[in-house]
Structures are given as structure tokens and as C-alpha cells.
Amino acid sequence: MKGRERILATLDGQPADALPFMPITMMFAADHVGVKYLEYATDYRVQVDAQLRVAEDYDFDYVSVISDPACEAADCGASVKFFPDQPPALDEENALLADKGKLSTLKAPDPSSGGRMHNRLKALSLFKRRAGGDKSIEGWVEGPCAEAADLRGINALMTDFYDDPGFVSGLFEFVLELELAFGKAQIAAGAELIGIGDAAASLVGPKFYEELVWPYETRLVDGLRASGARTRLHICGNTRSILAGMGRLGCDIVDLDSLAPVSQGRREMGPRQVLLGNIDPVRALRNGTPESVYDAVAECHREACNRFIVGAGCEVPRDTPAANLRAMARYAREHGTAELQPKADSSRGLP
Amino acid sequence: MSQFEEMQQAIIDGKAPVVKELTEQALRDGVKPAEFFPKAIVPAMNEVGRRMRDCEFFIPEVLIAARAARAATDILRPLLVGDEASRSAGTVVCCTVKGDLHDIGKNIVAMMLESAGFRIVDLGVDASPEKIVQAVQEHKANLVAMSALLTTTMVNMKAGIAALASAGLRDHVKIMVGGAPVTENWARSIGADGYGKDAPTAVDLARSLVAN
Incomplete structure (x- = not known):
């Protein structure tokens, strides 16, 4: 099977010759081809070259346009700091919506207007020409909580949940419109899978997640799915208190960061949810040995049972030993989905 | 409910205006500024820490509680005199590294340390080793707390420690580090005194670092 076929089979509940292998690589990919991260994050040709090379050399089943959280915010006019060799980052001291009143006049940018969002669309078009049908092509948007934090400043947004929930809803409405337009443009440019990164959602706790964040995540997922894309949810951090809600979104893939046990994810999301993850990127993947990495992936697989994709809890750190990443690939390739079938009576999904 | 118990509850509930009002009322009633810390602010923030550790509180709750505690400390700090003013738990230089x-x-x-009675010198983000050294010298800090979220920037913790050593300050300050990619082993390998x-936990x- 080709990587793309392997992923689609797994998402559709069909047997596959191996487990899909979909680790997030950004700085690792840039280093792999010897380019500075600034070039990777801002020049689509560099990113596409690096992603195709790293995917080929480590046998990934997909390529992705994910680069940093500041893409959409930059095009909205937010102050972003660029560094020579690490991801661009929002300048929170000068947050675009430090003054909440500015929300009413803020306009969602046109994704094709020549900015950072446009760069991402160009990457997808080039991926489509170069990756052919071999690798799955993933687009990427920020989720409502993450993008709201990028625009408002994360510290301010967290207290807004108590001080001004009406403003938070209004900001989420703006973000939803922005991200749906961006996601649809990415689908049109060649993405068949859209990753939704909503890191800040892990900070708010179950009450605000259910009341304020989840409804907007649901609308985003529904809108992207209605446009023909598969969806992947990635929430960094400790998501243990919101796992059930994440499972109810209907995403094709839910990533688990290393702080949320796979066994709990399976228990709370049921046997049909495709789970991706979740070995600790630093402690297990970067600092481990090929043998310990292989064993850690095996444990995730055991806890997830079937419907499982191999990956780390978050981005593969840039200085991860090549042999450790290859150990993950080896595990994926040695385990077809027929090997760990869910028990018929296993509503908890444990083998 | 006593005045201090009421204040503790208001801090835990994140009600900054109530905390401000209670602080002012208690001062009018003759309560000494230094009494507020052991009897209201520190126990309240200890409870916030417990709830955070037990996943009863999340970031919004912690932030509004810390803001409420600050509503009291902002009034009280200028009123502390003589021994009271210098009797803080310690002076901490906090930063996110370069x-x-x-x-x-x-x-x-930083907010929880402040509520626990420490004096905070917050250098913000993107803090260079030189800036850390300067702040330690200027404020006679006895603790440095460095944070990093990225594997690419955590190496700058090591540079911060090296700069403190070069300036002859390493034996005068304890150093603690934290952040998502940071581990106990990393803290030990770069010569930090502790990992939160x-x-x-921090x-x-x-x-404990200041006590030793």
C-alpha cells in the first residue's frame, strides 16, 4: 500500500498492510535538509522540499504544511517576531486585540492575498503536483481557542473566560469564519486532510471547554468535513479533562499528547475513534534509545488497540536521533491492522 | 467566618474587588499589613495550588485567583516597613529565556511565588543571560527561575547559568528551571538546583531552595 492508501484505509476502518506513520515534523524536517527554520516557515518551496525528503527518508505516510501558530494572525495584522532558526512567534506584549474594542472592526484576511496564508496554499498546490497519490497531503488551521489566544494574547484570553464570556464568543465567531475560509481554500489547493491545532484548549478546563470552545470546534470540524476533507484534531498539553468532548467532535483522527494516556483516550472516545500518538517527544523519543522508543510505541498500540496511527505526542524535536525516529517507523511497518483486532465486546477498546 | 477566612475565600474565588475591599477594611480595623500574608494570602494560594494539582482548577481559575491575591499585595507591599519589608520569603528573578x-x-x-511571599523581579520573555545577571546583581536576588517552552530555547538556560557563574554569582543564587520540554535530568545536567x-511544585x- 502507498502511504495515502494506508491512511485512508485506517480512517475507513479497513485493513491496512501496516500502521500509518504520521509524526509531526517541522524543525526536524528543516534540519534534515539543512535549511534555517525561517526559510522553512516562510518559503513554501523550501517547506515542500523538506517535507518530501523527510517523508521519503523516514517512510512517513503523509506530508504537512504545519509550521507555526502565527500564520493566520500575521495576516490579520498581529505583531509577529521572526527568528533565524526557530518558529515565528506572536508578540503578546503587542497583541492585536489588546484592546477588545478592535474586534468589531477586524476583517478576516483573504487567504490568497499574498501573505503567510497564501504561502501555505502555494505549498499545498506544489505538494499536489509533487507528492502525487503517494502521500496524504495535510493542510493546517488553528482552532478557535488557539487562534483567539494568538489575536488577543493568551494571558488575557484566559481571564476573559471569566470577565467577558460574551467577548470570547464574539472572538470565536470571528476565528471560525477566518479558519473555515482558510481551510476551504486549503482543500481547494490540494489538502485532503486538515489538521486543527487548538493548543490553548487544554488550558481552560472542562467547564469552559464544553460551554465555549467545543461548540466552535464542532462547527469548524463540520464545515471542513462538509467541504470534503478529513479532519485531525491536535490539542497540545494535558487534555485528560476534555477527552470525551474531543471524541464527540467527529474528527477522523484525534491526536493525544503524551500527558493524556492512550488508554484513557480509548476509554472516553470509544473503539471507533482513530487515535494518534502519543509517546513523549522529549523524554521518550528524543532522549530514548531505538529499543525504548519501539517499546513505547508498542505500549501506545496496546492501549489503543485497533484504529491507531503511530506518532509522537507532539512535534518531533529537532535533535531527535535518526535511529529513534526510524524505530517508530519500524514499529509501524511491522504491524498491520489485522494484528490487533478489537474484541467484539470491548467497548473500552482495550485488548 | 473571620475576616481572614472571608479574604481567603474571595482569593480562591478570584474576586479581586472583594479582596481589595476586605483588605482596606481590615487595615482600617487595625490589622497589621504583615499579618495578611500568613493568615490569608499564603493559605489561599496554597489551596489554589492544591486545586490546580488535583485538576479542580485550570488556568483561568488560577489566573483570576492570582489577580485577586495581587489586589491585596498591591495595597500591602508599600505599607510594609522596616523588618516587615525585608522579611520576604526571598527575591526571585523570573524570566522566559532568550x-x-x-x-x-x-x-x-511568578504570581504564585509572589502570593507565597516572595519578591518578584519579572524580566518577561526573551531574557538574555546578561539581563539575568544584571537583575540578580541589582536586586540582590537569592533565586532565579527560568522557563522555556521550546527544545530550541531551553539550551539558553545553560547560557544563563554560565553567565551567572562568570559573574561570580553562582554561589549566591539558587536556580530553578521549568517548562514543557524541561526534565529533572536536564535540570541536573545544566547545573540547575531544581526542576519545577x-x-x-515550583x-x-x-x-526549599531558599531554606537550604
């Missing part, structure tokens, strides 16, 4: 702009974890640690895996660690 090249890193992520500050919510550092901010929470979360904000409540407060306990700071207390």
Missing part, C-alpha cells in the same frame, strides 16, 4: 516568547507558565509561577514540573521547590 529566544522564547511563551510566558503563561512563567507568569503563573508545575506551578505548585512554589514548594522555591521554598
Whole structure:
């Protein structure tokens, strides 16, 4: 099977010759081809070259346009700091919506207007020409909580949940419109899978997640799915208190960061949810040995049972030993989905 | 409910205006400024830390509680005189290290340390080793707390420690580090004195480092 076929089979509940292998690589990919991260994050040709090379050399089943959280915010006019060799980052001291009143006049940018969002669309078009049908092509948007934090400043947004929930809803409405337009443009440019990164959602706790964040995540997922894309949810951090809600979104893939046990994810999301993850990127993947990495992936697989994709809890750190990443690939390739079938009576999904 | 119990509850509930009002009323009633810390602010923030550790509180709750505590400390600090003023738990230089702009974890640690009675010198984000050295010298700090969210920037913790050593300050300050990619082993390998895996742990660690 080709990587793309392997992923689609797994998402559709069909047997596959191996487990899909979909680790997030950004700085690792840039280093792999010897380019500075600034070039990777801002020049689509560099990113596409690096992603195709790293995917080929480590046998990934997909390529992705994910680069940093500041893409959409930059095009909205937010102050972003660029560094020579690490991801661009929002300048929170000068947050675009430090003054909440500015929300009413803020306009969602046109994704094709020549900015950072446009760069991402160009990457997808080039991926489509170069990756052919071999690798799955993933687009990427920020989720409502993450993008709201990028625009408002994360510290301010967290207290807004108590001080001004009406403003938070209004900001989420703006973000939803922005991200749906961006996601649809990415689908049109060649993405068949859209990753939704909503890191800040892990900070708010179950009450605000259910009341304020989840409804907007649901609308985003529904809108992207209605446009023909598969969806992947990635929430960094400790998501243990919101796992059930994440499972109810209907995403094709839910990533688990290393702080949320796979066994709990399976228990709370049921046997049909495709789970991706979740070995600790630093402690297990970067600092481990090929043998310990292989064993850690095996444990995730055991806890997830079937419907499982191999990956780390978050981005593969840039200085991860090549042999450790290859150990993950080896595990994926040695385990077809027929090997760990869910028990018929296993509503908890444990083998 | 006593005045201090009422104040503790208002801090835990994140009600800054109530805390301000209670503080002012208690001062009018003759309560000494230094009494508020052991009897209201520190126990309240200890409870916030416990709830955070037990996943009863999340970041919004912690931030509004810390803001409420600050409503009291902002009034009380200028009123502390003589021995009271210098009797803080210690002076901590807090920062997110050079090249890193992520500050919510550092901010929470700083606010909880402040509520635990430490004097805070917050250097913000993207703090160079030179800036850390200068702040330690200027404020006679006895603790440095460095944060990083990225594997690419955590190496700058090592540079911060090296700069303190070069300036002859290493034996005068304790150093603690934290942040998502940071581990106990990493802290030990760069010569830090401790690793705080979360904000409540960082407060306990700071207390023990200063006590030793």
C-alpha cells in the first residue's frame, strides 16, 4: 500500500498492510535538509522540499504544511517576531486585540492575498503536483481557542473566560469564519486532510471547554468535513479533562499528547475513534534509545488497540536521533491492522 | 467566618474587588499589613495550588485567583516597613529565556511565588543571560527561575547559568528551571538546583531552595 492508501484505509476502518506513520515534523524536517527554520516557515518551496525528503527518508505516510501558530494572525495584522532558526512567534506584549474594542472592526484576511496564508496554499498546490497519490497531503488551521489566544494574547484570553464570556464568543465567531475560509481554500489547493491545532484548549478546563470552545470546534470540524476533507484534531498539553468532548467532535483522527494516556483516550472516545500518538517527544523519543522508543510505541498500540496511527505526542524535536525516529517507523511497518483486532465486546477498546 | 477566612475565600474565588475591599477594611480595623500574608494570602494560594494539582482548577481559575491575591499585595507591599519589608520569603528573578516568547507558565509561577511571599523581579520573555545577571546583581536576588517552552530555547538556560557563574554569582543564587520540554535530568545536567514540573511544585521547590 502507498502511504495515502494506508491512511485512508485506517480512517475507513479497513485493513491496512501496516500502521500509518504520521509524526509531526517541522524543525526536524528543516534540519534534515539543512535549511534555517525561517526559510522553512516562510518559503513554501523550501517547506515542500523538506517535507518530501523527510517523508521519503523516514517512510512517513503523509506530508504537512504545519509550521507555526502565527500564520493566520500575521495576516490579520498581529505583531509577529521572526527568528533565524526557530518558529515565528506572536508578540503578546503587542497583541492585536489588546484592546477588545478592535474586534468589531477586524476583517478576516483573504487567504490568497499574498501573505503567510497564501504561502501555505502555494505549498499545498506544489505538494499536489509533487507528492502525487503517494502521500496524504495535510493542510493546517488553528482552532478557535488557539487562534483567539494568538489575536488577543493568551494571558488575557484566559481571564476573559471569566470577565467577558460574551467577548470570547464574539472572538470565536470571528476565528471560525477566518479558519473555515482558510481551510476551504486549503482543500481547494490540494489538502485532503486538515489538521486543527487548538493548543490553548487544554488550558481552560472542562467547564469552559464544553460551554465555549467545543461548540466552535464542532462547527469548524463540520464545515471542513462538509467541504470534503478529513479532519485531525491536535490539542497540545494535558487534555485528560476534555477527552470525551474531543471524541464527540467527529474528527477522523484525534491526536493525544503524551500527558493524556492512550488508554484513557480509548476509554472516553470509544473503539471507533482513530487515535494518534502519543509517546513523549522529549523524554521518550528524543532522549530514548531505538529499543525504548519501539517499546513505547508498542505500549501506545496496546492501549489503543485497533484504529491507531503511530506518532509522537507532539512535534518531533529537532535533535531527535535518526535511529529513534526510524524505530517508530519500524514499529509501524511491522504491524498491520489485522494484528490487533478489537474484541467484539470491548467497548473500552482495550485488548 | 473571620475576616481572614472571608479574604481567603474571595482569593480562591478570584474576586479581586472583594479582596481589595476586605483588605482596606481590615487595615482600617487595625490589622497589621504583615499579618495578611500568613493568615490569608499564603493559605489561599496554597489551596489554589492544591486545586490546580488535583485538576479542580485550570488556568483561568488560577489566573483570576492570582489577580485577586495581587489586589491585596498591591495595597500591602508599600505599607510594609522596616523588618516587615525585608522579611520576604526571598527575591526571585523570573524570566522566559532568550529566544522564547511563551510566558503563561512563567507568569503563573511568578504570581504564585509572589502570593507565597516572595519578591518578584519579572524580566518577561526573551531574557538574555546578561539581563539575568544584571537583575540578580541589582536586586540582590537569592533565586532565579527560568522557563522555556521550546527544545530550541531551553539550551539558553545553560547560557544563563554560565553567565551567572562568570559573574561570580553562582554561589549566591539558587536556580530553578521549568517548562514543557524541561526534565529533572536536564535540570541536573545544566547545573540547575531544581526542576519545577508545575506551578505548585515550583512554589514548594522555591521554598526549599531558599531554606537550604
